[in-house]
Amino acid sequence: MLNDELATWLAAATGDDPVRVAAELELGERRREFVFNELVDAGYAGGDLLDYLVRLTGMSAHDARALVADHARRLGDAAEDASPRDARLADNEIAFREVNEVVAHGGPGLPLPTEVELICECSDRDCRRVLTMPFAEYEWLRQNPWRFVVLPGHDAPAIERVVELHPAYAIVEKHAGSRSQVESADPRR
Numbered sequence: 001m002l003n004d005e006l007a008t009w010l011a012a013a014t015g016d017d018p019v020r021v022a023a024e025l026e027l028g029e030r031r032r033e034f035v036f037n038e039l040v041d042a043g044y045a046g047g048d049l050l051d052y053l054v055r056l057t058g059m060s061a062h063d064a065r066a067l068v069a070d071h072a073r074r075l076g077d078a079a080e081d082a083s084p085r086d087a088r089l090a091d092n093e094i095a096f097r098e099v100n101e102v103v104a105h106g107g108p109g110l111p112l113p114t115e116v117e118l119i120c121e122c123s124d125r126d127c128r129r130v131l132t133m134p135f136a137e138y139e140w141l142r143q144n145p146w147r148f149v150v151l152p153g154h155d156a157p158a159i160e161r162v163v164e165l166h167p168a169y170a171i172v173e174k175h176a177g178s179r180s181q182v183e184s185a186d187p188r189r
């Protein structure tokens with residue numbers, strides 16, 4: 001069932017506001033992706049990965065298998081386009097983007113902030129530095145799946161170029177080789 005249909009059905013069944021239900025479903029989907037990425041990052045694979053996905057997110061085994069298959073396909077696509085090293089660098093940025101999507105949106109029903117504190121989305125997996133940017137700029141940034149926000153100087157010229165430089169942050173855009181990888185992992189698609 002599509003999310004919209006599911007939201008309408010759930011809202012009717014529970015007497016809740018359909019918009020709120022839809023927002024919560026969307027958050028649930030992002031959370032699943034986030035948990036999944038964390039598990040993969042921690043080195044889980046195969047049956048263990050499926051098992052933890054089901055237990056931590058409450059998703060069905062069928063959906064968990066679909067998510068894992070989708071990820072494998074994505075990795076295959078990425079390997080075709082970019083070198084393994086570039087793909088790994090971009091993977092780190094994808095992981096931080098997932099985290100920031102959760103951080104920026106707090107939760108359904110919360111007022112939208114004017115500024116958001118984000119984790120630097122650079123390719124260094126050990127970088128946990130925080131940057132601040134206007135929420136509206138963040139929303140604008142996320143319209144483009146090829147773009148990420150990093151601290152000034154944290155760009156990786158091998159896989160991206162700086163398209164906007166602000167005192168507190170820089171917007172980078174992926175080179176052609178990494179675009180399909182970051183695009184297929186876009187949490188807003």
Ligand SMILES: [Zn+2]
Pocket residue numbers: 120121122123124127128129150151154
């Ligand atoms: Zn960084």
